Amino acid sequence: QKEVEQDPGPLSVPEGAIVSLNCTYSNSAFQYFMWYRQYSRKGPELLMYTYSSGNKEDGRFTAQVDKSSKYISLFIRDSQPSDSATYLCAMSAGGNNRLAFGKGNQVVVIP
Amino acid sequence: NAGVTQTPKFQVLKTGQSMTLQCAQDMNHNSMYWYRQDPGMGLRLIYYSASEGTTDKGEVPNGYNVSRLNKREFSLRLESAAPSQTSVYFCASSEDPNYEQYFGPGTRLTVT
Numbered sequence: 001q002k003e004v005e006q007d008p009g010p011l012s013v014p015e016g017a018i019v020s021l022n023c024t025y026s027n028s029a030f031q032y033f034m035w036y037r038q039y040s041r042k043g044p045e046l047l048m049y050t051y052s053s054g055n056k057e058d059g060r061f062t063a064q065v066d067k068s069s070k071y072i073s074l075f076i077r078d079s080q081p082s083d084s085a086t087y088l089c090a091m092s093a094g095g096n097n098r099l100a101f102g103k104g105n106q107v108v109v110i111p
Numbered sequence: 112n113a114g115v116t117q118t119p120k121f122q123v124l125k126t127g128q129s130m131t132l133q134c135a136q137d138m139n140h141n142s143m144y145w146y147r148q149d150p151g152m153g154l155r156l157i158y159y160s161a162s163e164g165t166t167d168k169g170e171v172p173n174g175y176n177v178s179r180l181n182k183r184e185f186s187l188r189l190e191s192a193a194p195s196q197t198s199v200y201f202c203a204s205s206e207d208p209n210y211e212q213y214f215g216p217g218t219r220l221t222v223t
Binding site for chain 2: 032034041046049095102103104
């Protein structure tokens with residue numbers, strides 16, 4: 001079983017819809033959780049960073065962590081064509097452990 | 112701030128040639144990383160440097176070497192390039208291994 005599982009998509013949604021992305025993981029020691037956005041032919045850019053369980057909101061973006069289910073989610077409200085990108089989840093157990101990345105989920109927002 | 116910069120942006124090598132990919136960060140971060148990204152494989156860690164003066168192997172270190180030149184700079188060297196090393200290479204840095212990483216724009220390498 002891979003440490004981090006992420007559906008690669010692509011996920012196509014109409015403009016204005018809510019985009020829902022998720023990752024599951026197997027390592028119960030993970031406590032730092034991140035979401036990155038990667039546009040085509042660019043480097044990943046950090047979107048959200050959360051520690052332990054709970055929700056975090058930043059503008060149209062909401063990150064949720066459910067450690068009991070080993071499941072994290074990213075929601076994008078009022079999606080825009082500029083949100084079309086690949087979204088990668090990443091997580092770490094801390095203590096000099098490396099980040100474990102999901103393979104990325106491609107999102108296409110159709111005008 | 113430029114953040115994380117990488118040179119070159121593109122490179123084509125012949126099998127057996129060598130080259131060094133350069134990375135620099137201006138965020139005063141302690142930790143730096145080299146990843147490769149291949150279709151269907153996601154990001155895979157090649158080498159990392161948790162702090163100046165230390166380097167460690169990641170998931171896919173074979174065929175690569177690294178040098179942490181100083182706190183700002185972390186280079187990746189391919190001594191004898193192989194077609195299997197055709198990939199997009201990303202450098203990243205973080206304040207601490209536990210914290211979020213910031214990525215550079217990438218180097219697209221093709222080995223023929």
